[in-house]
Amino acid sequence: MDYTKPCYITADGFRIATYAAGPEDGTPVVLIHGWPELAYSWANVMPALADAGYRVFAYDLLGFGKSDAPHGLEHYTIANLVGHLQAVLDHYDMQRAVMIGHDWGGIVLWHAVRMLEPRTIAAISISTPHVGRPPVDPMAIFERRFGREHYFLRFRDAPEETAALFNQDTDAVFRMMFRTTPPGTKMVPEMTHLPAQLRAYLDSGAPELPGSVVKPEQRQVYADHYARTGFLPGMNYYRNTTPNWEFAEGLSKRVRVPSLMISPEDDVFLPPSSTDGMVETVPDLTRVTIPECGHWAMWDAPDAVNSEILGWLKARGL
Numbered sequence: 001m002d003y004t005k006p007c008y009i010t011a012d013g014f015r016i017a018t019y020a021a022g023p024e025d026g027t028p029v030v031l032i033h034g035w036p037e038l039a040y041s042w043a044n045v046m047p048a049l050a051d052a053g054y055r056v057f058a059y060d061l062l063g064f065g066k067s068d069a070p071h072g073l074e075h076y077t078i079a080n081l082v083g084h085l086q087a088v089l090d091h092y093d094m095q096r097a098v099m100i101g102h103d104w105g106g107i108v109l110w111h112a113v114r115m116l117e118p119r120t121i122a123a124i125s126i127s128t129p130h131v132g133r134p135p136v137d138p139m140a141i142f143e144r145r146f147g148r149e150h151y152f153l154r155f156r157d158a159p160e161e162t163a164a165l166f167n168q169d170t171d172a173v174f175r176m177m178f179r180t181t182p183p184g185t186k187m188v189p190e191m192t193h194l195p196a197q198l199r200a201y202l203d204s205g206a207p208e209l210p211g212s213v214v215k216p217e218q219r220q221v222y223a224d225h226y227a228r229t230g231f232l233p234g235m236n237y238y239r240n241t242t243p244n245w246e247f248a249e250g251l252s253k254r255v256r257v258p259s260l261m262i263s264p265e266d267d268v269f270l271p272p273s274s275t276d277g278m279v280e281t282v283p284d285l286t287r288v289t290i291p292e293c294g295h296w297a298m299w300d301a302p303d304a305v306n307s308e309i310l311g312w313l314k315a316r317g318l
Contacts (some may be wrong), residue, residue, distance in 0.1 A: 001046045001058065003039065003221065006066050011087035014078055017066035018059040018088060022050030027121070027318060028094040031058040032085065034103020034128075035234050036173065036216035038065040040116055040221050041102065044160025044302035045309070054098075059088055061105070062139065065225050076236035078244040082112045089119055098318060100309070102298065104128040104237055111248075113257050122258040122318055124309060126297050127267050129275040130255055130282055133248045142192075149193040155235040159188055162195050163232035165202075171223035172206035173198065173231075178219065180211040181266035191268065211297040255282040260312045264293040286312060 006017035029049055031042045039058040049056045060067040062075060062084055073078075083224060085108060089097060098121045101109030106128025110312055113123045134141060144148045154162050166173055176198060190197075212219070259282045263272035272289045288308050293301040 001040070003043070006060070006238075007271070009087060009091040011062070011084040012075070013134065014026070014062055014068040014070065014075070016056060016059055016062065016084055016087065019046070019304045020055070020057050020092070021046050022055045023053060023057060024056075026050075026055035026152045026310065027096035028092070029054045030085065030088060030094070030099050031056065031185070032101040032105030032108050033058070033061060033064070034105045034221070034227065035237060036231065038161055038225055039104075039221060040065070040218075042299075043218075044145045045100075045306060046300055046309065048302075050304040051163065054313075057092060057097075059084075060200060061108075062209075063229065063236060069229040069231055069233040071236075075238050076233070077249060078108070078111050079110050079241050081237075082115050085112050086116060086119070089116075091107055095119065098124065098313065100124040100126070101128065103128060103295070110255065112203065113249070113255055113259075114251050117256060120257045122260070122313070122316065123255065124260040124262065124312070125228070125290045125299045126305065127264060127270045127295055128265075129261060129270065130259075130278050131274075132253045132277065132281060133251075137245055146189040146192045149192040149196050150189075151192060152238045152241060154195045155238040156241070159232060159235055159239060163230060163235060165195055165198060166231035167226075168202060169206060170226040170231075170300060171219065172202060173226070174203050174214070174219045174222045174313045175206060175212070178212060178214050178222075178296055178299065179209060179294070180213055181268060181299060182211070183266070183292075184267055185266065185268055187268045190236060213294070213296050218299075225268055253281050256284075258284045258285070258318075260308070261285060262289045262308050263287065263289045264297045264300070265291045266293060267291050267295045267297075269295060288312075
């Protein structure tokens with residue numbers, strides 16, 4: 001993908017940077033990135049899909065990359081985020097599309113395939129399972145399980161302070177985060193304390209760390225764009241967790257489109273076991289696990305990711 005030449009569309013009054021590849025008569029596929037990511041996160045996936053004959057679109061979500069990055073919390077509700085995806089579909093005259101999401105893009109995906117079901121051919125999620133609406137506010141669950149230093153809570157309770165911490169050294173953020181998961185790593189609450197981890201890392205001089213899944217020049221793309229937007233816009237996604245939970249009360253929990261769930265084996269935040277509940281809510285579901293792969297799957301194991309996506313689409317005749 002040529003990340004230097006976006007096409008801009010308008011959604012909710014804001015500019016959204018989009019990128020296209022593949023034959024114009026190919027089956028449409030829309031790629032939805034997560035946090036702290038960019039459309040560029042699909043750099044290894046988009047060409048493979050295009051070469052296979054799909055018409056592929058990626059976009060920088062609002063607040064990221066080359067898209068507009070307003071600071072108002074209200075712009076980042078799940079209803080608005082799905083509306084931005086719909087604007088991409090409308091702009092490119094996609095009546096229906098295969099939708100693929102990773103991380104926060106998976107959250108957008110699972111809402112979109114229920115809210116925009118007639119526009120959805122199939123859903124593919126990497127890492128992020130579809131989960132039913134919990135009986136209480138997820139923020140209360142995070143606090144009880146992981147403590148008040150959980151990054152969702154820090155983003156909500158101290159947004160300006162936390163954003164300033166992340167903005168101190170954007171490259172250091174990605175040096176710390178974009179790494180493989182050491183074999184045998186077990187999830188402990190402190191792993192969710194990302195601001196505290198970053199503060200300690202910066203205080204140590206932010207040295208190079210083992211296990212990077214990106215090359216320095218790839219990491220620089222992220223660092224440069226986050227230096228422009230800052231981290232607060234992306235944090236607004238998490239700060240809307242409670243309003244999004246309230247909004248979801250009116251949504252069916254069932255997903256009625258063919259769905260592929262790709263789980264990295266070593267994703268300690270969203271392990272393969274976190275998808276178990278999907279068998280009750282997604283009737284047409286295929287689950288696969290990518291071995292020896294962490295959360296940043298499109299960088300960590302791009303060939304395996306592409307193989308699973310293309311194999312499943314071909315098997316479904318899509």
